[in-house]
Amino acid sequence: MTRSGAPQGLSIDPVPSVALSGVWKLYGAPRAVKTAKRVLSAGPDRECLQRDFGVFAALAGVDLTVRRRETLAVVGLSGSGKSTLVRHMNGLVAPTAGSVAVDGRDISRLSRSDLQALRATQVGMVFQSTSLFPDRTVIENVMFGLEVRGVPRRDRMATALTWLDRVELADWAHRYPHELSGGMQQRVGLARTLATDPEVLLLDEPFSALDPLIRANLQDEFASLVRTYRKTAVFITHDFDEAARIADRIAVMSDGGIVQIGTPRDIVFAPATPYVASFATRDIRLRFLQAADVAVPGTLDTGDTIAADMPLSELMQRASASERVMRVVDRDGRGLGVVDRAHLIASLDRLMTGKAHAAE
Numbered sequence: 330m331t332r333s334g335a336p337q338g339l340s341i342d343p344v345p346s347v348a349l350s351g352v353w354k355l356y357g358a359p360r361a362v363k364t365a366k367r368v369l370s371a372g373p374d375r376e377c378l379q380r381d382f383g384v385f386a387a388l389a390g391v392d393l394t395v396r397r398r399e400t401l402a403v404v405g406l407s408g409s410g411k412s413t414l415v416r417h418m419n420g421l422v423a424p425t426a427g428s429v430a431v432d433g434r435d436i437s438r439l440s441r442s443d444l445q446a447l448r449a450t451q452v453g454m455v456f457q458s459t460s461l462f463p464d465r466t467v468i469e470n471v472m473f474g475l476e477v478r479g480v481p482r483r484d485r486m487a488t489a490l491t492w493l494d495r496v497e498l499a500d501w502a503h504r505y506p507h508e509l510s511g512g513m514q515q516r517v518g519l520a521r522t523l524a525t526d527p528e529v530l531l532l533d534e535p536f537s538a539l540d541p542l543i544r545a546n547l548q549d550e551f552a553s554l555v556r557t558y559r560k561t562a563v564f565i566t567h568d569f570d571e572a573a574r575i576a577d578r579i580a581v582m583s584d585g586g587i588v589q590i591g592t593p594r595d596i597v598f599a600p601a602t603p604y605v606a607s608f609a610t611r612d613i614r615l616r617f618l619q620a621a622d623v624a625v626p627g628t629l630d631t632g633d634t635i636a637a638d639m640p641l642s643e644l645m646q647r648a649s650a651s652e653r654v655m656r657v658v659d660r661d662g663r664g665l666g667v668v669d670r671a672h673l674i675a676s677l678d679r680l681m682t683g684k685a686h687a688a689e
């Protein structure tokens with residue numbers, strides 16, 4: 330982890346990929362929305378807006394910065410505002426108040442054609458149901474986004490084939506969508522969006538319709554494609570485990586606001602509220618535990634040394650192979666404490682009996 334809280338290897342660009350500032354989205358009768366809009370600068374709560382103006386705030390003054398090349402997961406209960414938030418990032422939904430910037434450019438005032446160009450070139454979106462054209466072949470579907478951009482046919486074919494190859498579907502290029510499984514169709518959807526080389530990828534529950542095994546494979550493929558091609562990705566999911574596995578950061582939404590944003594470890598071990606804590610199951614906490622989390626105060630001059638970020642699974646192997654106390658050190662070799670088999674068992678016992686690390 331860097332000092333700024335960015336995951337390692339993720340450089341922080343001074344101009345963020347997407348930035349939302351004080352974004353409100355009100356739904357209701359146009360006149361009511363117009364009247365309510367006047368009071369938004371005072372930061373009203375959602376109940377007041379509903380009661381006094383008869384409008385519903387799907388987003389309530391959201392500030393969010395998506396860093397360049399990060400993968401950000403958006404989680405939250407149904408109706409918390411995830412889709413509304415993400416659809417602001419490519420102008421599919423316009424804010425009632427506040428601003429949305431992509432690459433430093435305010436998109437809330439773009440014309441319809443400029444917004445279309447933004448979606449075709451800069452901010453691509455993959456939907457839950459892939460919405461492939463049933464009467465076009467797989468390759469024609471992947472070529473579609475390039476056609477919209479006016480790319481010549483020969484180049485379209487070459488790019489589409491390259492992406493089909495990357496998602497391991499080149500052999501299926503001339504088949505029709507109905508001949509493919511759900512997971513394959515989802516990969517075509519991903520290839521179609523990636524073929525347009527957008528800087529930012531928005532994904533609305535991209536893996537939710539898939540069965541568990543295909544889902545895990547596609548999640549891994551997706552994570553590696555996004556890193557290899559240095560994309561910024563924002564994806565919505567109902568599955569916290571999925572968010573924790575593939576996101577650099579997670580934004581947790583509730584009632585039209587972001588309750589907490591941080592690395593998966595931040596969310597799992599330092600949840601800001603009980604609502605945030607409720608997303609991390611015991612299995613996920615166990616998966617995220619590292620040596621530093623189970624170390625207890627103490628010093629040792631000799632003996633085995635283990636890295637602070639050694640995962641629990643590896644630590645268990647070490648502890649089961651040795652009775653000795655081990656010294657836990659950070660990257661600079663500074664001692665953070667000690668750990669042995671008894672400490673490990675006590676820590677796991679705490680977790681298993683529900684006394685989460687975060688709640689201590």
Ligand SMILES: Nc1ncnc2c1ncn2[C@@H]1O[C@H](COP(=O)(O)OP(=O)(O)OP(=O)(O)O)[C@@H](O)[C@H]1O
Nearest residue numbers: 356357385387405406407408409410411412413414
């Ligand atoms: N066009 C609209 N008109 C009125 N209300 C809307 C509209 N779009 C969204 N809403 C409301 O805004 C709230 C947030 O919706 P949104 O779809 O962003 O939630 P979500 O967190 O993505 O939910 P889900 O997980 O169920 O997809 C919901 O209560 C929804 O009913």
